[in-house]
Amino acid sequence: MYGDNVDTDVIIPARYLTTTDESVLAAHALEDLDPSFASSVQEGDVVVAGANFGCGSSREHAPVALKGAGVSAVVASSFARIFFRNAINTGLVVMACPEAVAATEPGDAVCVDLAKAEVRNETKGIAWKPEPLPEFVMDIVRAGGLVPWTKGRLESQRS
Amino acid sequence: MAQTITEKILARRAGRTDVEPGEIVMCKVDLAMANDVTAPAAVTAFNKIGAPRVWDRHKVALVASHFAPAKDIASAKLMTRMRAFAIEQEIEHFFDVGRGGIEHILLPEEALVLPGEIIIGADSHSCTYGALGCFSTGVGSTDLAAVLATGEIWLRVPESMKIVYSGRPGRWVVGKDLILSVIARIGDDGARYMAMEHTGEGIAHLSMDSRLTLTNMAIEAGAKSGIIPPDARTFGYIAERQEATGRHSELEPLHSDPDAAYAQTLEVDVDAIEPMIAKPSLPSRAVPVSEVERMKVDQVFIGSCTNARIEDLRIAAHVLGEEVVAPHVRLMVIPATQRVWQQANAEGLLERFAAAGAAVSTPTCGACLGAHMGVLGPGEVCLSTSNRNYVGRMGDPTAQVYLANPAVAMATAVAGAIVHPDEVRPDVIELEGALVG
Numbered sequence: 287m288y289g290d291n292v293d294t295d296v297i298i299p300a301r302y303l304t305t306t307d308e309s310v311l312a313a314h315a316l317e318d319l320d321p322s323f324a325s326s327v328q329e330g331d332v333v334v335a336g337a338n339f340g341c342g343s344s345r346e347h348a349p350v351a352l353k354g355a356g357v358s359a360v361v362a363s364s365f366a367r368i369f370f371r372n373a374i375n376t377g378l379v380v381m382a383c384p385e386a387v388a389a390t391e392p393g394d395a396v397c398v399d400l401a402k403a404e405v406r407n408e409t410k411g412i413a414w415k416p417e418p419l420p421e422f423v424m425d426i427v428r429a430g431g432l433v434p435w436t437k438g439r440l441e442s443q444r445s
Numbered sequence: 446m447a448q449t450i451t452e453k454i455l456a457r458r459a460g461r462t463d464v465e466p467g468e469i470v471m472c473k474v475d476l477a478m479a480n481d482v483t484a485p486a487a488v489t490a491f492n493k494i495g496a497p498r499v500w501d502r503h504k505v506a507l508v509a510s511h512f513a514p515a516k517d518i519a520s521a522k523l524m525t526r527m528r529a530f531a532i533e534q535e536i537e538h539f540f541d542v543g544r545g546g547i548e549h550i551l552l553p554e555e556a557l558v559l560p561g562e563i564i565i566g567a568d569s570h571s572c573t574y575g576a577l578g579c580f581s582t583g584v585g586s587t588d589l590a591a592v593l594a595t596g597e598i599w600l601r602v603p604e605s606m607k608i609v610y611s612g613r614p615g616r617w618v619v620g621k622d623l624i625l626s627v628i629a630r631i632g633d634d635g636a637r638y639m640a641m642e643h644t645g646e647g648i649a650h651l652s653m654d655s656r657l658t659l660t661n662m663a664i665e666a667g668a669k670s671g672i673i674p675p676d677a678r679t680f681g682y683i684a685e686r687q688e689a690t691g692r693h694s695e696l697e698p699l700h701s702d703p704d705a706a707y708a709q710t711l712e713v714d715v716d717a718i719e720p721m722i723a724k725p726s727l728p729s730r731a732v733p734v735s736e737v738e739r740m741k742v743d744q745v746f747i748g749s750c751t752n753a754r755i756e757d758l759r760i761a762a763h764v765l766g767e768e769v770v771a772p773h774v775r776l777m778v779i780p781a782t783q784r785v786w787q788q789a790n791a792e793g794l795l796e797r798f799a800a801a802g803a804a805v806s807t808p809t810c811g812a813c814l815g816a817h818m819g820v821l822g823p824g825e826v827c828l829s830t831s832n833r834n835y836v837g838r839m840g841d842p843t844a845q846v847y848l849a850n851p852a853v854a855m856a857t858a859v860a861g862a863i864v865h866p867d868e869v870r871p872d873v874i875e876l877e878g879a880l881v882g
Contacts (some may be wrong), residue, residue: 295814300816306486342569367667422469433591436595
């Protein structure tokens with residue numbers, strides 16, 4: 287769990303931007319904010335954070351590093367817009383839900399269902415229904431990201 | 446229906462008569478930009494999409510800026526990938542080392558961004574171009590790849606925040622101080638997802654260089670874009686740039702309707718603004734320089750897409766005068782583009798900086814993002830004219846970064862500690878093209 291304004295420079299510092307290799311980026315995810323993150327994160331973990339998560343640089347390396355480290359979803363009070371787009375485009379699940387952030391403690395089991403627009407804290411037995419993503423954006427999610435979505439769009443234009 | 450300048454631009458490029466905030470529209474793009482950090486991943490995604498050619502090779506700009514000139518083998522490989530793509534796709538606007546510089550200062554200089562257009566850049570400071578009256582925003586590499594393949598992008602029409610500036614900037618006050626004072630008021634996400642529209646007589650007094658700084662830092666308030674409705678000064682600047690580059694295109698400027706709806710309106714009294722300084726580690730921690738204690742610094746950085754235009758270097762040189770850089774301070778001066786470098790050289794500014802003990806470099810983003818050319822070590826204190834002072838932004842996570850305008854930066858380099866420019870230059874000065882006195 288992290289606070290407000292977790293910027294993309296701390297998610298993945300520029301000194302690692304000379305690579306686009308997911309495993310290298312993953313090894314340094316969040317290291318300037320939480321040096322123990324990369325070694326302690328477990329496959330499927332959910333990152334919970336405050337407002338304006340992912341602010342700053344447009345580096346797509348940020349969601350790629352988190353996903354590569356095993357993070358299955360980020361639940362934050364709010365997201366910076368470029369990070370949010372990058373997450374949708376690269377297949378990292380993101381959900382804005384300030385109520386869930388306020389009620390969750392480190393170590394709680396949290397489950398995010400994008401299709402149902404639901405966040406559940408299994409430890410505390412509470413579920414929230416934040417505002418769902420626009421149907422247009424859900425289409426990109428269902429397609430598996432912006433690359434297959436755009437590919438499909440070009441193919442349908444050709445036929 | 447009454448609309449803002451942003452809504453009108455998006456509607457026109459979406460083939461619609463009007464659009465409303467919150468709706469998602471598909472818009473045609475006038476220029477797509479990527480740099481050496483974002484282009485390689487965009488090329489990979491573009492190849493996966495499977496389009497054989499970019500949608501329009503005349504509407505793509507690729508710029509070697511962040512790690513340029515290549516700082517190591519890995520960054521050289523990134524630039525090789527971008528270069529190969531530029532050649533293969535016959536990209537018209539490819540700016541390699543020695544021919545370009547920092548994209549956000551370069552593209553307006555090259556007359557490649559014009560009023561009424563939509564510019565999509567794979568770099569968060571792509572909001573800068575809005576100073577010319579266009580809609581411009583930053584995206585990641587995959588979004589950029591989709592634009593390269595289709596020439597279109599989906600956009601959620603942003604709510605607009607109208608910022609009305611009254612009065613006239615005082616001594617040492619430039620665009621940087623206006624935007625830092627706004628961010629201090631509204632917070633790091635105060636304009637999240639919004640278009641910041643800067644208006645009022647205070648803007649009329651600002652030079653184009655200062656206006657570009659104002660829109661450059663829209664992203665530091667979480668905004669999607671920053672925009673300044675084009676006026677006589679804008680058109681004069683564009684005519685000059687078109688003349689210099691030989692790029693003449695029709696202009697299609699748009700303006701907000703007087704009764705357009707805004708989600709929020711902010712009034713700013715420019716007369717009351719002093720030179721500002723943002724304390725570590727958020728831009729919103731900005732206060733007047735006079736309120737900051739005399740903190741010793743290890744490095745001063747005058748550069749970046751925020752403040753490395755010719756006006757910035759003239760102001761810095763003016764503050765420097767015949768002084769020298771304080772003995773324990775390292776001063777890095779990095780002109781933003783090849784043209785700025787040449788102009789500063791012709792005016793004798795670079796020689797003056799070098800003679801005073803500054804390290805003067807070829808254009809690069811370099812130190813701003815802790816990439817190279819002035820990376821900070823543990824516990825070091827830096828005053829920077831750039832846009833972000835986040836933890837680890839310029840190097841070691843224990844380094845401390847303060848943000849300010851070029852006058853404060855040079856005064857600090859001379860004094861060896863953070864000071865108001867008046868302390869170094871108490872005499873009143875009027876600089877041509879820059880509002881300093």
